Amino acid sequence: MLAFILRRAGQGLLVILAMVVIVFFGVNVVGDPVWILVSPDMTQDQIAEVSRSLGLDRPIWEQFFHFVGGILQGDLGRSFVHGTPAIRLILDRMPATIELALVALFLAVILGIPLGLFAGLKPDHPLSRGVMAVSILGFSLPTFWVGLMLIMVFAVMLGWLPATGRGDLGSFFGITTSLVTLDGWSHILMPAFNLALLKISLVIRLARAGTREVSLQDYIKFARAKGLSRSRIIGVHVLKNILIPIVTVLGLEFGSLVAFSVVTETIFAWPGMGKLLLEAIQRLDRPVIVAYVIIVVVLFVVINLIVDILYSLLDPRVRLSGAPA
Amino acid sequence: MSSKAAPVPAAAPAAQEETPFRRFVAQFAEDRIAVAGLLVFTLIVLAALLAPWITPQNPYSLAKLDLMDSRLPPGSKAGDGFTMMLGSDGFGRDIFSAIFYGLRISLAVGAISCLIAATVGMTVGLIAAYAGGRVENLIMRLVDLQLSLPAILLALILVSMFGKGVDKIIIALVLVQWAYYARTVRGSALVERGKDYVEAARCLGLSHARIVFRHILPNCLAPIIVVATVQTAHSISLEATLSFLGVGLAQTEPSLGVLISNGFQYMLSGKYWISFFPGLALLVTIVSINLVGDRLRDVLNPRLEK
Numbered sequence: 001m002l003a004f005i006l007r008r009a010g011q012g013l014l015v016i017l018a019m020v021v022i023v024f025f026g027v028n029v030v031g032d033p034v035w036i037l038v039s040p041d042m043t044q045d046q047i048a049e050v051s052r053s054l055g056l057d058r059p060i061w062e063q064f065f066h067f068v069g070g071i072l073q074g075d076l077g078r079s080f081v082h083g084t085p086a087i088r089l090i091l092d093r094m095p096a097t098i099e100l101a102l103v104a105l106f107l108a109v110i111l112g113i114p115l116g117l118f119a120g121l122k123p124d125h126p127l128s129r130g131v132m133a134v135s136i137l138g139f140s141l142p143t144f145w146v147g148l149m150l151i152m153v154f155a156v157m158l159g160w161l162p163a164t165g166r167g168d169l170g171s172f173f174g175i176t177t178s179l180v181t182l183d184g185w186s187h188i189l190m191p192a193f194n195l196a197l198l199k200i201s202l203v204i205r206l207a208r209a210g211t212r213e214v215s216l217q218d219y220i221k222f223a224r225a226k227g228l229s230r231s232r233i234i235g236v237h238v239l240k241n242i243l244i245p246i247v248t249v250l251g252l253e254f255g256s257l258v259a260f261s262v263v264t265e266t267i268f269a270w271p272g273m274g275k276l277l278l279e280a281i282q283r284l285d286r287p288v289i290v291a292y293v294i295i296v297v298v299l300f301v302v303i304n305l306i307v308d309i310l311y312s313l314l315d316p317r318v319r320l321s322g323a324p325a
Numbered sequence: 326m327s328s329k330a331a332p333v334p335a336a337a338p339a340a341q342e343e344t345p346f347r348r349f350v351a352q353f354a355e356d357r358i359a360v361a362g363l364l365v366f367t368l369i370v371l372a373a374l375l376a377p378w379i380t381p382q383n384p385y386s387l388a389k390l391d392l393m394d395s396r397l398p399p400g401s402k403a404g405d406g407f408t409m410m411l412g413s414d415g416f417g418r419d420i421f422s423a424i425f426y427g428l429r430i431s432l433a434v435g436a437i438s439c440l441i442a443a444t445v446g447m448t449v450g451l452i453a454a455y456a457g458g459r460v461e462n463l464i465m466r467l468v469d470l471q472l473s474l475p476a477i478l479l480a481l482i483l484v485s486m487f488g489k490g491v492d493k494i495i496i497a498l499v500l501v502q503w504a505y506y507a508r509t510v511r512g513s514a515l516v517e518r519g520k521d522y523v524e525a526a527r528c529l530g531l532s533h534a535r536i537v538f539r540h541i542l543p544n545c546l547a548p549i550i551v552v553a554t555v556q557t558a559h560s561i562s563l564e565a566t567l568s569f570l571g572v573g574l575a576q577t578e579p580s581l582g583v584l585i586s587n588g589f590q591y592m593l594s595g596k597y598w599i600s601f602f603p604g605l606a607l608l609v610t611i612v613s614i615n616l617v618g619d620r621l622r623d624v625l626n627p628r629l630e631k
Contacts, residue, residue, distance in 0.1 A: 015470060018470070023482060026483075027486055136619075137612070140558065140562075140611050141611075142562040142566055142608075143566065144570075144585075145607065145608060148585065148589065148592065148600055152592060156592065156597065255475075256475040259475040260475065262477065262478075266570055267589075278571075281481065281485040289485050293482055297474075304473070
């Protein structure tokens with residue numbers, strides 16, 4: 001078991017290292033950020049001074065080793081634009097993004113499972129067909145388009161929900177969240193739904209497929225023969241068994257929610273780390289881009305590792321098969 | 326495909342000999358919605374190709390634009406006298422015309438990036454399946470690594486390296502998508518590699534390249550076509566997303582995504598049409614491609630054959 005975990009962790013580290021190298025060189029080889037940071041009326045000497053103060057005058061490999069050395073001390077470089085440590089900037093924005101992703105996950109579960117369950121139990125019901133059609137649309141609609149439509153309908157036409165920002169308590173970072181105020185909830189509802197749409201579709205499909213499979217099992221027939229009520233059969237015996245794959249997939253998808261929040265946060269002006277990334281790309285604020293990528297890749301690797309370990313605990317075949325997949 | 330005959334539709338003229346292609350067409354046509362999707366998509370492609378001849382205004386000829394016409398609601402009369410059916414944007418461009426021209430760019434970027442990605446992915450996937458061993462291991466590790474990260478994140482990282490512009494976006498889309506093709510091709514090529522005809526070709530002393538490209542590849546085409554259809558829709562959507570975020574195509578290359586992005590700032594003041602109609606065009610394009618792709622998956626997948 002320990003050997004399995006160590007091997008997985010080793011692979012994860014390798015992935016992180018590969019991404020650090022690719023992203024650092026990729027981002028730093030293209031273009032010279034000094035020209036974006038200096039004003040046109042600066043003299044040659046002043047420009048050189050700016051370049052020197054940011055360490056941009058040194059050879060690329062020297063910058064790289066300096067950077068790796070920094071990472072080992074928890075320093076991912078300093079933002080060119082804000083002048084503060086990049087990791088600080090990102091960690092400041094992270095709670096807002098995590099909050100959004102968690103609410104999106106919650107929506108995916110409370111909307112997706114009942115709808116999928118229904119579609120699985122009554123596959124020929126017109127409502128089920130409607131649900132499945134919506135889930136297909138959910139897969140093919142671009143996230144940003146749905147966001148626009150949500151704003152158009154609920155913010156502009158109906159005026160029910162605010163279009164941008166985080167609402168009350170939004171300006172406080174740290175553990176404070178906008179989930180404790182009504183205003184905060186009215187702000188988070190649209191972006192979270194927008195972010196969740198893809199996952200809702202996914203959960204609907206998983207729940208439907210699971211329900212159809214489980215309904216045919218002997219233990220369901222037995223439960224029915226025993227005279228259990230319908231609600232108990234569905235609520236306990238079916239639900240419990242379809243939950244396993246759904247929980248696994250949603251665990252893995254949490255990372256992708258964080259990544260997709262770049263789009264949603266930009267549309268709804270949600271002050272999270274996705275919006276920060278986009279601003280950094282537009283201003284060529286390299287340290288922030290590199291730091292964001294590293295943090296997200298680490299997040300992905302850690303989530304995958306946890307899921308792998310849980311899996312191997314649940315299903316010994318995974319770790320006994322030996323060959324590193 | 327097996328020799329089991331699919332029901333020949335009554336519409337078939339005379340008693341024609343059943344070829345695989347005819348059977349394929351007949352099966353595809355069984356699903357009305359997919360046929361409708363194909364029809365709509367054909368119309369969209371035609372509209373894009375014929376844009377200069379069927380639009381009332383060339384939205385990129387500065388001489389034709391009049392700032393007096395900007396942000397007019399749908400149905401208004403332009404200074405030139407023609408009716409702006411879908412209104413105009415902040416530059417005084419007719420939205421209807423801009424959509425047609427935008428479709429050209431969106432479709433071209435999607436199609437070109439998919440074609441290149443398919444070629445690269447197919448080659449790499451075939452090499453992996455045929456060579457086996459270390460080469461395969463290395464390639465598939467790379468594919469796994471790439472597919473474990475969401476496409477949008479990868480695309481954002483790549484555009485942050487390359488910058489804006491059609492060529493750069495196409496390169497980024499290719500790099501994001503080749504892995505899907507490589508994985509698909511490797512999967513089916515592995516199956517084909519073990520079959521007798523490959524053994525026979527090898528016994529005949531044919532060159533590796535000939536075996537791979539003339540014998541194995543044609544038998545792997547069905548899943549590739551399915552992936553290519555779905556990925557084209559995906560790449561159009563991805564390009565639109567990047568352009569909407571302001572990191573995709575430049576203002577001088579106004580794809581649908583750029584048009585939607587331009588209108589976004591006016592949306593909160595109730596001028597919905599600048600973003601809404603290009604968005605609708607994008608949506609119809611993507612959905613119609615996906616409908617066709619879904620049907621192709623059903624028809625071309627031998628495991629699902631009745």
